[in-house]
Every structure is written in C-alpha cells, then in structure tokens.
Amino acid sequence: MSTLGTIAPGPPVNGRRGSSSMAMRSASWRVTDRIGLGIAWLLGLIFCAICAAIVLFLLIEGLRFIRPSMLVTNPRAGFTQSQTGGFLGPMIGTVIVALIAIGMAGPLGVAIGVWLAEFGRPRAMARIAESTIEMLAGAPTVVLALFGVLLFESEPLGFLSVTNSNGVVFGKSFFAAGTILALVALPLVVTTVREGLQAIPDHVREASYALGKTRIATTRRILLPAIRPSVITGTMLGVGRVVGDTAIILLLLGDTPLQGVGSAPLLSTLRGTGSTLTSYIYNNAPTGELNQPNKAYAAAFVLLAIVLTLNVLVDVSGRRARERRWS
Amino acid sequence: MELSHPPAIRRLHANQPSAVARPPVTKGPRVTTIPQRHNRVQTLVIERMAVQQWSVSYGGNPAVRDVSLPIRQGEVLALIGPSGCGKTTLLRSLNRLTELTPNATSAGWISLDGVDISTLEPTALRRRVTMVFQQPNPFPMSIFDNVAYVLREQASRRPRRAALKAAVNDALARAGLLDEVAGNLDHPALRLSGGQQQRLCIARALAANPEVLLLDEPCSALDPQSTRVIEELIVRLREEVAVVIVTHNLQQASRIADHVAFMYLGELVEYGTARTVFERARQERTREYVSGVFG
Numbered sequence: 001m002s003t004l005g006t007i008a009p010g011p012p013v014n015g016r017r018g019s020s021s022m023a024m025r026s027a028s029w030r031v032t033d034r035i036g037l038g039i040a041w042l043l044g045l046i047f048c049a050i051c052a053a054i055v056l057f058l059l060i061e062g063l064r065f066i067r068p069s070m071l072v073t074n075p076r077a078g079f080t081q082s083q084t085g086g087f088l089g090p091m092i093g094t095v096i097v098a099l100i101a102i103g104m105a106g107p108l109g110v111a112i113g114v115w116l117a118e119f120g121r122p123r124a125m126a127r128i129a130e131s132t133i134e135m136l137a138g139a140p141t142v143v144l145a146l147f148g149v150l151l152f153e154s155e156p157l158g159f160l161s162v163t164n165s166n167g168v169v170f171g172k173s174f175f176a177a178g179t180i181l182a183l184v185a186l187p188l189v190v191t192t193v194r195e196g197l198q199a200i201p202d203h204v205r206e207a208s209y210a211l212g213k214t215r216i217a218t219t220r221r222i223l224l225p226a227i228r229p230s231v232i233t234g235t236m237l238g239v240g241r242v243v244g245d246t247a248i249i250l251l252l253l254g255d256t257p258l259q260g261v262g263s264a265p266l267l268s269t270l271r272g273t274g275s276t277l278t279s280y281i282y283n284n285a286p287t288g289e290l291n292q293p294n295k296a297y298a299a300a301f302v303l304l305a306i307v308l309t310l311n312v313l314v315d316v317s318g319r320r321a322r323e324r325r326w327s
Numbered sequence: 328m329e330l331s332h333p334p335a336i337r338r339l340h341a342n343q344p345s346a347v348a349r350p351p352v353t354k355g356p357r358v359t360t361i362p363q364r365h366n367r368v369q370t371l372v373i374e375r376m377a378v379q380q381w382s383v384s385y386g387g388n389p390a391v392r393d394v395s396l397p398i399r400q401g402e403v404l405a406l407i408g409p410s411g412c413g414k415t416t417l418l419r420s421l422n423r424l425t426e427l428t429p430n431a432t433s434a435g436w437i438s439l440d441g442v443d444i445s446t447l448e449p450t451a452l453r454r455r456v457t458m459v460f461q462q463p464n465p466f467p468m469s470i471f472d473n474v475a476y477v478l479r480e481q482a483s484r485r486p487r488r489a490a491l492k493a494a495v496n497d498a499l500a501r502a503g504l505l506d507e508v509a510g511n512l513d514h515p516a517l518r519l520s521g522g523q524q525q526r527l528c529i530a531r532a533l534a535a536n537p538e539v540l541l542l543d544e545p546c547s548a549l550d551p552q553s554t555r556v557i558e559e560l561i562v563r564l565r566e567e568v569a570v571v572i573v574t575h576n577l578q579q580a581s582r583i584a585d586h587v588a589f590m591y592l593g594e595l596v597e598y599g600t601a602r603t604v605f606e607r608a609r610q611e612r613t614r615e616y617v618s619g620v621f622g
Contacts, residue, residue: 208476212477
C-alpha cells in the first residue's frame with residue numbers, strides 16, 4: 001500500500017477539489033469562459049421563464065373561467081357569456097380531426113420512414129422523398145390549407161363535402177381538414193421512425209439475416225416491434241401539431257356546429273362540418289368575431305392541457321424506450 | 328453444382344512441408360506456454376465445410392487472400408490474428424453475410440457437405456450455418472420468441488406456441504440457459520444480463536439445428552465469469568456442430584480450440600492444431616503474434 005501510494009497517490013479524500021474533477025468546476029475557468037457560461041445560463045433561464053409565464057398565465061386564466069358545464073354543453077347563441085354555452089362540439093371536432101389526420105399520417109409515415117431508412121432505392125427517388133418531407137415540415141400550414149381548398153373545391157372531390165343546388169362544391173369537411181392536417185403530422189412521424197431505425201445497430205439486422213431471414217421478414221418481425229416507442233412518439237407529436245393547428249381548420253372546416261351530411265353513419269360525419277377548439281378560440285378571442293374572452297381562455301386551457309399531456313406521454317414513452325437498448 | 332475438380336487444399340499442417348520457405352531460426356522472442364484445455368476428450372471428427380482458395384475484397388481492397396482450410400464437426404476452429412487481418416470477413420463468408428456489403432467481391436469456393444454454397448439459397452444456407460455476434464443482440468421480444476424466431480415462418484403456416492415449446496426448450500438447454508430462465512420465458516430478452524443474452528443468442532442460433540456455428544468474438548463484451556460459462560458451452564457444442572470462433576483472446580483460443588488458423592493481412596499464415604500453433608509454430612509471424620510481439 002505504502003509503496004503503491006508513492007507511485008500513484010489516490011485522489012485527496014477531502015480538500016477544495018472535492019469529488020468532482022477540476023475540469024468540471026467553473027471556478028477554475030478563464031474569465032471569458034465564465035462570462036459565456038453565465039450568459040448561457042441567463043438565456044436559458046429567460047427562455048424557461050417565458051414558457052412558464054405563458055403556460056401559467058393560460059392555466060390561471062383558464063382555471064378562473066372554466067366551468068365543468070362548459071365541457072358538456074354545445075355553443076349557443078346568446079348576448080352574455082353566461083348564455084353562450086360551452087364547447088363540447090369543438091372538443092369532439094378536435095378529436096375527430098386528430099383521428100382522421102393521424103389515421104392517415106401514422107401508417108403512411110411509418111411506411112415512408114421504413115422505406116427511407118431500410119431500403120431507399122432507387123437513390124434518386126429516396127432523395128426526392130426526403131426533401132419533400134423536409135419541405136412539408138417547413139411549409140406554413142396556411143399554404144397547405146390553401147392548397148386543400150383548391151383540391152377539395154374541385155368537382156371530382158365534391159362527394160367529400162356538400163355540393164349546393166347550383167352545383168358549387170363547398171369544400172369544407174372533416175375529411176378535407178383531416179387530410180391536409182395529415183400532411184402536417186406526416187414529417188414528424190417519418191422523422192421519428194427514421195431516427196428510431198437508425199438507432200438500431202446493424203448487427204441486430206445481421207443477426208436476423210444470419211438466421212436465414214429475408215429483409216422483409218427482418219423488417220416486419222424485428223425492426224417494426226423495436227421502433228414501436230418511436231412510432232408512438234411520432235404519432236403523439238403529430239397529434240400535438242394537429243390539435244393545435246388553426247389555419248387549416250379555418251379554411252377547410254369552418255366554425256359551425258357539428259352537422260353531418262347525408263345519412264351514412266360514419267360518412268356523414270366525415271363529409272360534415274363542425275369546429276375545433278382552435279377555431280373556437282380564434283373566434284372567441286378578444287379580437288375575434290364573438291369576443292368572449294372567458295370562453296376563449298377556458299377553451300385554451302383545455303387545449304393546452306391536451307397538448308401538455310401529449311408531451312408528457314412522449315417524454316415517458318421515450319424514457320421507457322431508452323431503458324432497453326443494445327450496446 | 329458439385330465441384331468436379333476440387334482444388335487441392337493447401338496443407339499447412341505441422342507435419343507437412345510448408346509452401347512458404349521456413350525462415351532461418353533466429354533468436355526470436357521467447358514463446359510463452361499458454362495453459363491448455365484440461366480435458367481433451369477426443370470426439371468424432373467429420374469434415375463439414377471446405378474453404379478453397381477463397382478471396383474477398385471490398386471495393387478492390389483485398390480483405391481475405393487465397394485462404395484454404397477445412398471446417399470439421401467435433402472440433403473447435405479458432406481464427407486468430409491482429410485487427411483487420413480478415414478473420415471476421417472469412418467467418419462472414421461462410422454463411423454469405425459478406426454479400427450484404429454492396430462492394431464486396433469474392434473468388435474461390437466454399438463447400439458445405441460437398442455442395443458449393445454459392446449454389447444454395449442464402450436463407451437456407453444461413454439456417455444451416457448460423458452465427459453469433461460480438462455484441463449480445465437479442466431481439467426486442469420475449470425469451471421464447473427469440474428462440475422461436477428462426478423456427479417460425481420456416482414452415483408455410485405459422486406453427487403454434489405449443490408445437491414450438493419442445494424445440495425452444497431443447498435449444499435453451501443446449502445453450503445451458505434453460506435452468507436460469509425456465510419460469511420466465513415470457514420476459515423480455517433485453518432484461519437478461521450480458522452473459523445470459525449471449526447464451527440466448529447461441530440458443531437462438533442452435534434452434535435451427537445448424538451444421539456449423541460461427542462465433543464472432545462472442546465473449547469480448549462479457550465479464551470473465553460469463554466468458555468461462557460460454558467457453559465451456561462451446562467445447563460441449565463441438566460434438567453436435569462444427570464450431571468456428573473468431574477471437575482476439577489468445578488464452579481463449581488455447582483453452583477451447585482444437586485447431587487454430589492464424590491470419591495476417593488477409594492471408595492464412597498458419598493452420599494447425601492448437602498445440603502446434605501455440606507451442607511449435609513454424610512461421611516466424613505466428614510465433615511473434617502468439618508471444619505478443621505484435622497484434
């Protein structure tokens with residue numbers, strides 16, 4: 001022990017350096033580095049404070065005005081805010097729109113993500129698909145909405161919404177809004193699926209090939225189950241974007257009470273129009289047509305609660321996925 | 328395609344004249360004796376695969392040059408050599424995994440039970456010549472499903488769980504894992520310890536009842552205790568399958584191998600029994616490598 005000690009002294013048990021190494025302690029840094037660190041900290045704190053202020057403001061305002069009855073009554077016409085009912089309809093509308101959008105973007109996004117990460121041939125086509133996804137991710141939703149208007153007001157797609165007696169296609173329906181919202185959610189699903197696949201080491205794929213499995217079988221039996229957490233994460237991120245979007249809802253759904261079109265049970269809802277929480281907030285905001293700030297804050301509270309819950313779920317599923325990994 | 332004129336296997340046994348001129352005996356580094364395996368029980372030896380003048384190159388860079396050696400059931404063949412000497416490439420050639428690398432080209436012949444493997448369906452070949460990797464890589468499913476994976480989809484109709492139960496238990500028992508996991512076959516495989524995961528990978532590779540088992544440094548990510556368990560397992564397995572193991576660990580090679588092939592810069596420098604290679608190697612390079620001068 002004593003001879004060893006002379007060769008390689010152990011770390012000091014007590015003393016100013018303590019348990020952490022010197023490089024990690026900012027007290028020993030140069031002044032400029034310490035100023036930089038201080039600025040980074042300050043900016044980080046400011047950012048957190050701004051986010052916390054927005055969330056807290058909305059939560060407090062929302063809690064002030066929200067009444068349980070608002071969650072179970074539909075909007076009504078009235079002169080005072082106590083007469084105008086709640087926002088059950090918009091809440092149902094939000095759910096419908098989210099289901100349609102994610103029902104389309106989920107499977108399509110997983111398929112595109114798997115193709116890009118695992119196959120990607122021909123190369124040129126993969127590159128085109130990649131940049132399309134990137135463009136879609138960066139496109140303002142109101143531009144997509146405008147494209148949707150052109151698309152769904154066209155004669156061939158008239159059956160997806162109402163056509164009036166003059167033969168003019170209305171172009172606004174849950175289906176129209178959901179389809180274009182799927183384009184908003186799609187890049188998020190594709191990106192998370194791709195990242196999930198890229199995180200799987202190659203030797204896992206090879207282990208499957210080495211047991212005499214084809215690429216298709218490997219993808220289906222090994223890779224898809226392995227990226228399930230990524231799929232869930234991407235889907236939830238997509239839902240978060242979908243329920244929060246306003247431009248597409250305003251242009252392609254409007255802000256009406258829920259009304260079905262036709263008599264077929266599911267199809268009538270898809271072809272019909274309604275409203276969502278975002279359009280409800282838009283119209284009830286102090287600058288909106290209806291100007292009922294109390295209702296707007298209450299609805300914003302519900303919307304925020306939905307989005308925050310989704311974010312927490314994404315975080316939890318991501319953490320659970322990281323627990324079980326290959327080295 | 329049966330090989331009508333199989334090229335002669337380059338004989339590099341200790342008791343046969345070498346193709347390479349024997350270097351003059353110099354005062355080389357002292358060859359330290361490495362402990363040998365205790366019980367060298369003789370097993371029935373059958374030749375399963377023959378590698379003949381096999382070369383592989385990646386995009387024009389040769390990785391394996393003109394290698395010939397036999398692979399026999401009843402014995403463990405260890406491929407040793409410094410990093411980048413082509414031993415893993417040679418191993419991956421045996422079940423045609425090298426073909427997954429887009430720029431890989433190969434020349435020569437490898438036969439399995441007398442049939443050229445290039446004429447076989449890759450998926451069929453890989454069920455007969457299975458492989459275990461350096462990193463334990465169980466699939467993200469239950470222990471049972473990991474082992475049953477290779478048995479499913481082999482038949483046109485998916486067999487039921489009860490029908491697979493016996494085969495799965497058998498494979499787990501052969502890999503020496505059954506007693507430890509008997510009650511938890513439905514637990515996720517990725518929750519097992521590293522050594523158990525690696526034995527699960529061996530069980531998975533054995534489930535297909537292969538003729539040859541390839542192991543690519545199977546213990547390099549494991550602790551000494553798990554390594555010992557897996558080494559004992561490998562020695563036991565050689566009676567049922569031909570075992571080829573790539574290893575960086577010379578002690579390991581001397582403990583478990585019956586024959587050793589030393590590769591350097593893509594060439595097979597020496598092939599012989601473990602005792603010959605470690606104690607009386609004919610090639611200067613081999614002596615230097617096994618005594619730790621380079622590598």
